[in-house]
Amino acid sequence: MTSSKEALAHSASSAEAAPGTPPGAARGAHGPGGPAADSWRSRLYRWDMKGSPYAFVAPFFILFGAFTLVPLLYTAWYSLHNVQLSSLDHQTWTGLDNYKNLLSSDFFWNALKNTFTIGVISTVPQLLAALGLAHLLNYRLRGSTVWRVVMLTPYATSVAAATLVFTLLYSWDGGMINWLLHFVGVGPVNWRESDWGSQFAVSSIVVWRWTGYNALIYLAAMQAIPADLYESAALDGANRWQQFRHVTVPQLRPTILFTVVVSTIGATQLFGEPLLFGGVSGSKGGSEHQYQTLGLYMYDQGWIVGNLGKASAIAWSMFLILLIIAAVNLLLTRRLRKSQ
């Protein structure tokens, strides 16, 4: 098969080399280049066939390796060293000291707890709202594209811009949200200082930015559900809510799992929102570190305190947490496949 193709290609290229001559004639005469040129061409052709796939993936893997995979390993290496921002050239081996320090540090556990809490109160409402929104967007709508684009506009807003705006909306005096709350009799909330208030505020920025995006992902999955599943459910007398529960949600399960994983990964590395919400001393995550996440703690230790070795250890702790999440996800997916 391959050899005949090669021969064909061969004849075509010799025909090209001698414009005006019919292919058969060119072949008989081996073209103007003669047999030597022909074998050179076919060798070139074979090299091209064999080598081009590697050439095509090479730029990607070289850049990706150099700036993602190699740094990943270097971060692990630095996490075993004492690296200070003030004296970058003096790196001394400290073994697992950075990790031991972390495990005995209240701030690390506090950051871990905050990351978890903020992660839950930002991911759960976000995905539930997205599911509902996708359900609505799945109706036949007038101006359906406009609705979808509108729901996605928060995604166009950067973390920094969104957080600056929300910080002002949540401000103690003159803030829009406290003003709106006073109409329903809820006293002014100190969104900056209070424990749950600040975590709620930070989470709301995440929810605002990502709900529309996740809704579109659910919507895409909903549109791929075969219509006859709904028809047979309807014939069985299932009402809309039952259809949603027993057809839509099960069919969406892989997608839901996917968004849970992606949102969890996003939540684990949450950084910009709490940093800017905190204003001038943002890297501390509030006066009592009440919304200092792991991502923020890493930045604080690395570039404010100046301990890059410890920052590396925090980064790798985040990575290990993600690996655990990935493993759990893998197990869940397997069980899901088995049950189907």
Added chain:
Amino acid sequence: MTTSELTLPPKARPTRARRRVLGAGKQLHAGPVTYVVLAVFALVSLAPLVWTAIAASRTDRRLAQTPPPLWFGGNLFSNLQAAWDQAGLGTAMVNSVFVAGTITVSTVLFATLAGFAFAKLRFRFSGLLLLLTIGTMMIPPQLAVVPLYLWMADLGWSNQLQTVILPSLVTAFGTFFMRQYLVQALPSELVEAARVDGASSLRIVWHVVFPAARPAMAVLGLLTFVFAWNDFLWPIIALNQQNPTVQVALNSLGTGYVPDQSVIMAGALLGTLPLLIAFLLFGKQIVGGIMQGAIKG
């Protein structure tokens, strides 16, 4: 059957009618309740952005008063001017266009090449390499910034734009996205036929792959531009207010570089405007791209 009937709770309707309606499945027309709920979602999505513009048109003093302003004032242009000059948003916009533009071109180009190879060419370790690409798609940026910072310090590159461009020139997501698209959109016979015609691989890429991949390249370009424009962690470590991108300038605003809230809001508005315009022009394609990526992802 009117559309308003359809959103009534099922109990309110006779069984026969309900059956017929439900049988239509997802083809249901939206009723007024659906539109009302969607309008609330739309309001929540857009209100913070509209309010940014309102706040940007006011003064710092007015923003500290209760009730907060609900309509535009007369200071928009002076605040935009202040954000442009004092907060360095002017330089930042130019820098961000350059950075995000370079990253977009490079990501789309290299992702298409690699995606094509993974989708249509046979080579050793292709399965393993693809698995590596997918498996590492979710590595957080935190895992790279310490070594990057140390290398940058070694090279004496601090505060130069290439430090934020180089690490972002490709993404695993982009390669996977293009691979998934080309598996379906590019018929293998077309590649074979070009081979039979004696076309070199580069000619095939130029004349066969790029034309077939164009819609996905456009979408990936838009998504990459949004991502690069909004990238935050590494830029704020690598750059400072002397030579900022938009996000770095906004970060400086947030940490008190210019303490005037109305100027800060003008900065947030300016920094978001290019992407809002892009969404206005290409919203349909961006939405389509995200939904496409979702099915295949």
